[in-house]
Amino acid sequence: MQFIPNTPLKNGMLKELGEHDIEDLFSDIPRKIRIKNLDLPEGLTQLQTEERLRTLARKNKSFFEMPSFLGGGFKPHYIPAAVKAVISRSEFYTAYTPYQPETSQGFLQAIFEYQSMIAELTGMDVSNASLYDGATALGEAALMCTRINKRKKFVIPANISWEKKCVLRNYTKGAGITTKEIPYEKQTGKINLSSLKKTLDADTSGVYIENPNFFGVFEDEGEEISALLRKNQSLFVVGVDPLSLGIVKNPGEYRADIVIGEGKSLGNPLDFGGSTLGIFACKNEFVRQIPGRLIGMTKDSEGKRAFCMTLQTREQHIRREKATSNICTNEGLCMLAAATYLSWLGGKGLQTISTINFQRGQDLEKKITSIPGYHLKFSGTHFNEFVIQCNDVEKTHTSLLQQGIQGGLLLESEYPELKNCLLFGITELHSEEHIRRLLSLLKGVA
Amino acid sequence: MYRSAVYDEPLLKDLEEHTIEKYTPLWSLPKSLRRTKKISLPNLDETQVMRHFFHLSQMNYGIESGIYPLGSCTMKYNPKICEEISRWEQFALLHPYQDESTIQGALQIMYELEHMLGEITGMDSFTLQPAAGAQGEFTGLLLARAYHEYHRDFSRDEVILPDTSHGTNPASAAMTGYKVIEIPSTDEGTVNLEMLKKALSEKTACFMLTNPNTLGIFESDIVDIARMVHVAGALLYYDGANMNAIMGKARPGDMGFDIVHLNLHKTFSTPHGGGGPGSGPVGVKQSLERFLPVPRVVKRGNNYAFDYNYPDSIGKIKAGYGNFSSILKAYVYILLMGGNGLKETSEIAVLNANYMKKKLVDSGHYTLPGRALRKHEFVISCEDLLKKKGIRALDVAKRLLDYGLHPPTVYFPHLVKEALMIEPTESEAKKTLDFYIDTLLKIAQEEPEVVKNAPYNTVVRRIDEVGAAKNPILTWKTQESVKETITVS
Numbered sequence: 001m002q003f004i005p006n007t008p009l010k011n012g013m014l015k016e017l018g019e020h021d022i023e024d025l026f027s028d029i030p031r032k033i034r035i036k037n038l039d040l041p042e043g044l045t046q047l048q049t050e051e052r053l054r055t056l057a058r059k060n061k062s063f064f065e066m067p068s069f070l071g072g073g074f075k076p077h078y079i080p081a082a083v084k085a086v087i088s089r090s091e092f093y094t095a096y097t098p099y100q101p102e103t104s105q106g107f108l109q110a111i112f113e114y115q116s117m118i119a120e121l122t123g124m125d126v127s128n129a130s131l132y133d134g135a136t137a138l139g140e141a142a143l144m145c146t147r148i149n150k151r152k153k154f155v156i157p158a159n160i161s162w163e164k165k166c167v168l169r170n171y172t173k174g175a176g177i178t179t180k181e182i183p184y185e186k187q188t189g190k191i192n193l194s195s196l197k198k199t200l201d202a203d204t205s206g207v208y209i210e211n212p213n214f215f216g217v218f219e220d221e222g223e224e225i226s227a228l229l230r231k232n233q234s235l236f237v238v239g240v241d242p243l244s245l246g247i248v249k250n251p252g253e254y255r256a257d258i259v260i261g262e263g264k265s266l267g268n269p270l271d272f273g274g275s276t277l278g279i280f281a282c283k284n285e286f287v288r289q290i291p292g293r294l295i296g297m298t299k300d301s302e303g304k305r306a307f308c309m310t311l312q313t314r315e316q317h318i319r320r321e322k323a324t325s326n327i328c329t330n331e332g333l334c335m336l337a338a339a340t341y342l343s344w345l346g347g348k349g350l351q352t353i354s355t356i357n358f359q360r361g362q363d364l365e366k367k368i369t370s371i372p373g374y375h376l377k378f379s380g381t382h383f384n385e386f387v388i389q390c391n392d393v394e395k396t397h398t399s400l401l402q403q404g405i406q407g408g409l410l411l412e413s414e415y416p417e418l419k420n421c422l423l424f425g426i427t428e429l430h431s432e433e434h435i436r437r438l439l440s441l442l443k444g445v446a
Numbered sequence: 447m448y449r450s451a452v453y454d455e456p457l458l459k460d461l462e463e464h465t466i467e468k469y470t471p472l473w474s475l476p477k478s479l480r481r482t483k484k485i486s487l488p489n490l491d492e493t494q495v496m497r498h499f500f501h502l503s504q505m506n507y508g509i510e511s512g513i514y515p516l517g518s519c520t521m522k523y524n525p526k527i528c529e530e531i532s533r534w535e536q537f538a539l540l541h542p543y544q545d546e547s548t549i550q551g552a553l554q555i556m557y558e559l560e561h562m563l564g565e566i567t568g569m570d571s572f573t574l575q576p577a578a579g580a581q582g583e584f585t586g587l588l589l590a591r592a593y594h595e596y597h598r599d600f601s602r603d604e605v606i607l608p609d610t611s612h613g614t615n616p617a618s619a620a621m622t623g624y625k626v627i628e629i630p631s632t633d634e635g636t637v638n639l640e641m642l643k644k645a646l647s648e649k650t651a652c653f654m655l656t657n658p659n660t661l662g663i664f665e666s667d668i669v670d671i672a673r674m675v676h677v678a679g680a681l682l683y684y685d686g687a688n689m690n691a692i693m694g695k696a697r698p699g700d701m702g703f704d705i706v707h708l709n710l711h712k713t714f715s716t717p718h719g720g721g722g723p724g725s726g727p728v729g730v731k732q733s734l735e736r737f738l739p740v741p742r743v744v745k746r747g748n749n750y751a752f753d754y755n756y757p758d759s760i761g762k763i764k765a766g767y768g769n770f771s772s773i774l775k776a777y778v779y780i781l782l783m784g785g786n787g788l789k790e791t792s793e794i795a796v797l798n799a800n801y802m803k804k805k806l807v808d809s810g811h812y813t814l815p816g817r818a819l820r821k822h823e824f825v826i827s828c829e830d831l832l833k834k835k836g837i838r839a840l841d842v843a844k845r846l847l848d849y850g851l852h853p854p855t856v857y858f859p860h861l862v863k864e865a866l867m868i869e870p871t872e873s874e875a876k877k878t879l880d881f882y883i884d885t886l887l888k889i890a891q892e893e894p895e896v897v898k899n900a901p902y903n904t905v906v907r908r909i910d911e912v913g914a915a916k917n918p919i920l921t922w923k924t925q926e927s928v929k930e931t932i933t934v935s
Contacts, residue, residue, distance in 0.1 A: 003522075003523050003525060003783075003873060004787075004791060004872045005875040006794050006797065006798060006872070006876055010794070010797060013797055013801050013876065017800055017801060022793045022797065025819065026692075026695050027819070028663075028664040028819050029664055029692070029695060029696045030668070030669060033668070033697075034695065034696055035696060037694060038693065038785035040785030041784055043781070043783045043784030049527060049781050050531070053778065056555060060537065060540055060550065061536070061544070062536045062539040062540060064539065065536075066544075068541045068544060070541050070544070072543055074766070076541070080492075082492050082496055085496065086496070090508045090510045091506040091507070091508040092506060092719070092720055093508070093529075093717045093719050094509035095509070095719075096521055096720070097721040098721070099516075100843070100847070101909050102847055102905070102908070103506070103507040103852065104507065104720075105450075105505045105905050106501070106503055106505035106506030107502070107721075109457075109502055110499065112920075112921075113922075116458075116921040116922040116923065120487060121487075125921070125924075126920045126921060132581060132722075132764055133577065133764055133765045135765040136577070136765075143621075163762050166762040167762050167763060170760060174620075174622040174623025175623065176623070221478070223478075245481075245485075246481070247471075247480070253483075269538040270539055270540055270541055271538055271540070271769075272540040272541070272542055272552050272766070272770040273541075273770060274542075274577070274723070274764075274765075274766045274768055274769040274773075275722075275723035275769045275771050275772065276723075276764075276765060276766065276769070293721065295920070296914040296915070297914070297925055298919070300908060301899075301909075301910070303932075305932045305933060306906040306909045308911050310911070310915050310918055311915055311918060317613040317614075318613070320613050320617060321619060321620040322620070325617065325621070326580045326618040326620075326621050327578070327580055327581075328578065328580045329578035329579060329580065329718070329721060329722045329723075329726075330722040331577075331719075331721075331722040332721030332722040332723070333717075334719075335721075343488065343490060343498070344495050346488060346490055347489055348489050350485055350487060351469075351485060354472075358472065358475070362474075381475065381476055401547075401548075406541070
């Protein structure tokens, strides 16, 4: 049997235990619940397995076989070979959580570097070592707000994804937190400030905005919102696309308290939507309320620099039901990819990639809206995603698909008011040929 | 013998030569959005970046460095073929919102894996959405709550669990809004039926259990336990962290469990990635199926599809459909092993654990609290060593590092004093087990001072964790502001 070296030694080892049969080792399982076998096929050889998986793989169409212009948060980005090489080091990818720091200094230092870079990017003081994804990071942020100020109402705008709203409800229900949704401006796609003002009250624990939001539009009134929240003593939670932070203000500049985000775009493949990377950063004053793992720098017994997990009394393995979160396994390797990616880019590279994504977003939007029948839905400044309204969304979508292009994301099922609307997204990965084909097909169905 | 490389590796930021370079803002952005400050990320060449992370990798113990017998973690070998396949573009470059006609292979894999896990556990339906074991627990408890609410039973606000349970169990229960009732175990280390009976009431939503439990002991009363829980109107939850012990031997579904979570990154060999990504699928009996997260993967004729039409569903607990790369690797692993291979896996995992246990306990240096027969893991105590020589479990763990071996889990479960929790898994050869045993025996006979000051052969010596928590230095920035300098050598 592959991967089980002691199979041939079974009888000898049993003998040393004073047993005759492997079944003796399972005598503590009552007879009536014992089974003889699993009703699964025989194992395959590695060659057979690859053949089987190739057949399955052929039933999928990858980005390069069928370019996609889907918005909605997930987008393909270029991943440098260096990043792939680092996360392919088996010392990293096969390691456990670094509970034994003396033999995990490498990973611990990498996490420390990640925490430092995320703090720098978001303008926060501290970052944790990752959560599952951007959606659960929102849930954890809402819980953290209530832990800090004991208030029980968390405010979100309508212009975030349905998935996030749903995950948030599941995360907050147990703590008795209600979520209140405020509308977006029909014209700009931005959060409606006057609704926000009216909603704030003495029980508002925190407010979440997303920058850019689900429609790709930047919320440019961070200062105003943070002033309102300060006055109301509510916390300010901001969601970011980390790849936009090379060119836009970081949330620290408009005085956010907690910054979260989906970090998949930092060196991680699409992977059909997972694995993901939950970014979670906050101000220093809240560090003891943060969910998840933190790595600190300290010394060893000889005074030499060392790293270890720290402030562990927040965590489930010490505090059990009083922990700040139940999270144990996080997204370590995705975090390592992000750390490698950010150090490969550097500050200058990040600015470049942000600029490219911004400009390509503007260019594609202008090219699409120059075709008769396609209109930009929201006037707010957008990043690399934007909403287009057309005459017949189903027809457009189907005809693109038939020609081997996945167009924008259909929005009507989640946002009934956005009839015939498509959410487009573009990154540095889309080739000129992809764009040319998209435009010519759009012209054809307009 | 494994030896870590020793580098005085600078922080990334200290690799950069300081230059005064101005940040040129992107003027086409409105002023209200425009960044004006330089981004303080070091600008390095790929050569420097690669050397940095290569050095770090060489100061990190992985599964190919040697045995990794962390109890309840199932650190088995991660077959290379699973990694390779997961990187194929037709899997790695799939968008979650692509048209269903272009993701039939991915959907088929998810559909088939759900059914394979159903067969392995004896459960009726699975969701692959949870990102890790703890999120699986959280999902399972959300399902339990939805179930009771559906039956208009609103008085159940308690979750019972034994004192041997994983820390995530009570934490997940608390996150779901439940009160946690912890019951003490018997002297043998199993569920105390009297205590359970007392704790169960019309307020109990769920009893959470790991079987075999964290001592590695199979809860032989499980059928009675299930009956008691169900008579009380509560549900029985299976923490699948220890599933590696019983595949092909017994199934939680047949034992009476209503909800099960598995850890694909334990039992089904997907790598731990230094802490993740994991995957924590949840399986349920038919009575709970309607509450499972959406979308469900369904088969219609020869085609696979996502189905969101489950009005009683709890909705979503994570973006996307779960950690697909882990799902794919587990699927490949199960294909490779087959039903008999999985059975063999559990048999040898249990054989290896009992082999180590016997040799260690027979030596007289370590004691074994609780019943003798263990499953895939066992917990021994260093209490005698502490009494006789002042050597603690932590000292033994650190000393193992000097011999190039990864220590077991220490100080868990809490009811065992000076606990070493050892899970060798089926991946380890007998010679490796023998070396590990011999080393533990050797350490027990070493000079106490030598053991208490270990490790010596690691890249750093014993770490000041108290200091780390007292004045947390969590970023480059804080490190720069700290007056006392910490040197790398």
